[in-house]
């Protein structure tokens with residue numbers, strides 16, 4: 553089995569890429585060789601022994617690049633440890649209903665991939681900035697306040713937890 557771990561991500565506005573990089577950094581501290589790549593650019597998993605896949609929930613769905621990644625690499629993923637995370641909630645103050653809705657969205661998405669048995673699954677808070685939005689989203693949500701509730705401690709703790717599951 554190859555030694556590297558793929559940390560694949562999908563993103564619209566960049567926050568999931570930054571979370572993926574933080575996870576990769578933490579895994580590397582544990583001696584793992586980690587390759588961070590946009591999920592949509594990955595052609596083969598041959599050189600990876602395990603995969604971390606992260607993507608944001610957007611409009612009640614998971615980013616299309618993450619869904620395409622699962623479909624394209626189904627066979628290879630079924631034979632490797634896969635850890636999955638999503639970014640979703642952005643509200644300040646903490647909104648329990650928002651978190652449970654996001655969790656339900658993520659569970660619904662993953663139910664479409666019943667063959668996928670993630671070794672770990674996590675939902676993280678995300679970042680929202682109305683300046684990133686284009687029409688018509690800026691028209692619908694452009695007056696919402698900017699927030700960034702990414703919990704870097706929780707992200708790093710999760711990376712530490714999954715490290716032995718990916719290391720083999």
Ligand SMILES: Cc1cc2nc3c(=O)[nH]c(=O)nc-3n(C[C@H](O)[C@H](O)[C@H](O)COP(=O)(O)O)c2cc1C
Nearest residue numbers: 563564565566567568608610611612640654678679
């Ligand atoms: C237009 C838009 C729609 C969103 N829809 C959802 C959603 O349906 N569920 C959810 O949990 N989060 C939703 N979010 C929050 C995003 O998941 C969050 O902003 C995330 O950090 C974005 O990731 P990215 O920067 O990697 O694109 C939405 C955000 C935006 C801007």
